[in-house]
Amino acid sequence: MLSVISKNRRxxxxxxxxxxxxxxxxxxxxxxxxxxxQHASALELGVGDWQAHGFxxxxxxxxxxxxxxxxxxxDGSLDFTEIGVNxxxxxxxxxxxxxxxxxRNTGGSDREDFRLDFANLDYHIPLGERATLGIRAGRxxxxxxxxxxxxxxxxxxxxxxxxxxxxLDSLALxxxxxxxDGGILYGRYAAGDHALxxxxxxxxxxxNTGGAAEFLAGIPNVRGEFEGRPLLVxxxxxxxxxGRFRLMFSAVDLDRDFKSTTxxxxxxxxxxxxxxxxxxxxxxxxxFTGEYGRITSKRSGFTPNGAVLExxxxxxxxxxxxxxxxxxxxxxxxxxFTADVNDRSGRYNAAITGxxxxxxxxxxxxxxxxxxxxxxxxxxxxxxxxxxxxxLSPVDNPGLMQKNGPERWDMLxxxxxYRF
Amino acid sequence: MEFEPVLTIYKMLNIxxxxxxxxxxxxxxxxxxxxxxxxxxxxxxxPWSGSAYAAxxxxxxYSMTHQDTQxxxxxxREIFFGRQTRWRDGSPLRAFVLPDxxxxxxxxxxxxxxxxxxxLRSAWDRMIYSGTGxxxxxxxxLEQMKTLIKETxxxxxxxxx
Numbered sequence: 001m002l003s004v005i006s007k008n009r010r011x012x013x014x015x016x017x018x019x020x021x022x023x024x025x026x027x028x029x030x031x032x033x034x035x036x037x038q039h040a041s042a043l044e045l046g047v048g049d050w051q052a053h054g055f056x057x058x059x060x061x062x063x064x065x066x067x068x069x070x071x072x073x074x075d076g077s078l079d080f081t082e083i084g085v086n087x088x089x090x091x092x093x094x095x096x097x098x099x100x101x102x103x104r105n106t107g108g109s110d111r112e113d114f115r116l117d118f119a120n121l122d123y124h125i126p127l128g129e130r131a132t133l134g135i136r137a138g139r140x141x142x143x144x145x146x147x148x149x150x151x152x153x154x155x156x157x158x159x160x161x162x163x164x165x166x167x168l169d170s171l172a173l174x175x176x177x178x179x180x181d182g183g184i185l186y187g188r189y190a191a192g193d194h195a196l197x198x199x200x201x202x203x204x205x206x207x208n209t210g211g212a213a214e215f216l217a218g219i220p221n222v223r224g225e226f227e228g229r230p231l232l233v234x235x236x237x238x239x240x241x242x243g244r245f246r247l248m249f250s251a252v253d254l255d256r257d258f259k260s261t262t263x264x265x266x267x268x269x270x271x272x273x274x275x276x277x278x279x280x281x282x283x284x285x286x287x288f289t290g291e292y293g294r295i296t297s298k299r300s301g302f303t304p305n306g307a308v309l310e311x312x313x314x315x316x317x318x319x320x321x322x323x324x325x326x327x328x329x330x331x332x333x334x335x336x337f338t339a340d341v342n343d344r345s346g347r348y349n350a351a352i353t354g355x356x357x358x359x360x361x362x363x364x365x366x367x368x369x370x371x372x373x374x375x376x377x378x379x380x381x382x383x384x385x386x387x388x389x390x391x392l393s394p395v396d397n398p399g400l401m402q403k404n405g406p407e408r409w410d411m412l413x414x415x416x417x418y419r420f
Numbered sequence: 421m422e423f424e425p426v427l428t429i430y431k432m433l434n435i436x437x438x439x440x441x442x443x444x445x446x447x448x449x450x451x452x453x454x455x456x457x458x459x460x461x462x463x464x465x466x467p468w469s470g471s472a473y474a475a476x477x478x479x480x481x482y483s484m485t486h487q488d489t490q491x492x493x494x495x496x497r498e499i500f501f502g503r504q505t506r507w508r509d510g511s512p513l514r515a516f517v518l519p520d521x522x523x524x525x526x527x528x529x530x531x532x533x534x535x536x537x538x539x540l541r542s543a544w545d546r547m548i549y550s551g552t553g554x555x556x557x558x559x560x561x562l563e564q565m566k567t568l569i570k571e572t573x574x575x576x577x578x579x580x581x
Contacts, residue, residue, distance in 0.1 A: 042557065042558065044557060048512065048514075049505075049512075049514055049554050049557070051548075051554055051557070053548050053549075084549070086548065086549070086551065088548070088551060088553070088554050089554060090505055090512065090554065093505050093506035093510065093511070093512040093513070094505060094506060096505075096551075096552075096553060096554065098551030098552070099551065100549070100551060118550065118551040119551070120551050122551075122552060122553075132503070136552070140551075141550040141551065141552075149546060149549075149550035149552075150545060150546050150548075150549035150550045152549070153545070153549045155545055155549075156542070156545050156546060156549060188503070190494065190498075192494065241534065241535065242497060242501065242533075242535045242539050242543070243539055243542075243543070244535070244536075244539070282536070282538075282539060284536055323538070326521060327521075375519065375521075
């Protein structure tokens with residue numbers, strides 16, 4: 001265990017030094033951009049409808065007892081940077097090509113730096129007057145819940161962070177959730193104010209990146225490869241008046257074989273099923289949102305006696321947004337994560353693992369403000385009052401598994417963003 | 421107990437009003453006259469305010485190349501939400517809009533499409549950052565809108581009429 005900690009710390013320090021250089025560049029770029037406020041909303045590439053868009057977002061996080069996105073205690077952390085550039089356009093009126101490159105650094109929770117976020121071709125045909133059928137292939141964004149596809153851009157998030165119980169930003173599962181290499185078949189049927197939408201994805205998940213392997217296997221610092229059946233994601237929804245009211249149901253089904261290359265760790269199989277129900281009401285100045293899901297995972301083959309480890313978590317949040325001026329909005333949210341539905345207080349799991357009870361849940365009360373202070377500029381701030389440590393990154397908190405820290409902690413997170 | 425001050429004020433007012441009408445019946449008639457006058461005035465003004473509203477130039481979708489195409493609200497939503505990328509005859513379609521905060525854009529969203537502008541913005545942003553479509557191009561002014569509609573084949577935007 002000690003070697004694991006020191007390894008994590010070394011990794012953490014090396015992440016910090018590269019992050020430091022990148023951070024200086026980002027702050028420089030933001031200052032430069034602010035000096036020349038542009039009014040272009042997109043970079044029109046001059047050929048047909050080809051456009052380029054981009055964003056630069058820099059965050060600041062200050063926490064009380066634990067670290068979130070870097071070393072955020074004390075003076076806070078600037079390890080929260082998201083930069084992206086994309087282009088899109090039609091080759092044929094119905095054939096779209098789009099791609100996005102992304103740089104992201106969130107301390108120990110995201111060590112990938114640059115990545116190809118998506119690169120896909122999309123073809124759709126009308127079926128009669130009211131229906132559309134389409135196919136999208138390449139590296140595609142996974143259609144899941146209300147926010148998953150565009151969640152790296154603060155402009156698509158309500159304030160700074162998405163509800164962590166459902167969207168899990170600090171855990172290594174994130175990369176596997178966001179995008180994958182494969183194809184999506186989708187359809188839309190609209191009749192007046194009513195529309196039904198559906199998406200179905202079959203793909204090779206990105207579960208060998210971003211530390212997803214060790215997270216899914218549940219064994220720290222384990223090395224190996226995932227292979228096996230492709231990832232399946234489905235989503236269907238009902239929309240009234242272009243989303244003034246919206247109901248959705250999504251499900252992720254993952255069944256992977258883990259081929260261990262670490263001596264002493266056996267290979268095994270992991271099955272994960274994540275159904276999620278979503279509802280949203282959008283009024284002129286108010287929006288109400290709620291999502292509820294459960295993650296069931298079955299791990300087999302990792303223990304010598306061949307026991308199947310099965311666990312179900314509960315993930316949900318309710319949220320209210322109020323747009324009190326055209327460029328200002330406020331948010332109030334309650335977010336809840338329970339690691340094991342059969343042990344809500346964490347008492348049983350604490351007894352068998354020797355960890356504190358609050359390692360098995362997280363309840364987060366959030367209040368936030370968002371201000372688009374100039375066209376293409378956004379400033380946002382959120383205050384979190386959290387009970388429980390289940391959603392903290394073990395990389396950013398090396399002592400999490402040893403020390404008996406407090407159950408309740410606070411977090412202030414802010415972000416400034418420019419986009420074109 | 422807590423309601424006592426409220427009750428006292430209510431009682432005082434009640435007695436006072438009552439006594440006014442009791443001792444001076446003409447004030448009662450006067451009050452009724454005022455009331456009638458107010459309703460007559462309002463009744464006259466209501467259609468007026470309606471017509472004053474209609475006297476504002478209407479915002480209508482406009483296309484040079486497809487002037488004769490009659491578009492339903494459903495089709496306009498398909499176009500301006502960025503889902504429909506070609507005309508019925510199969511030719512490419514380009515949509516233009518004014519900035520999100522522009523009063524004409526707000527009116528077009530609400531009056532013609534029947535949606536709040538932020539619904540459009542959130543659908544467009546999802547498209548841009550997930551590689552699933554191209555939203556309408558944003559132009560800075562009505563003048564620029566008119567020029568681009570003239571110059572771009574298959575263009576559609578909106579103008580005042």
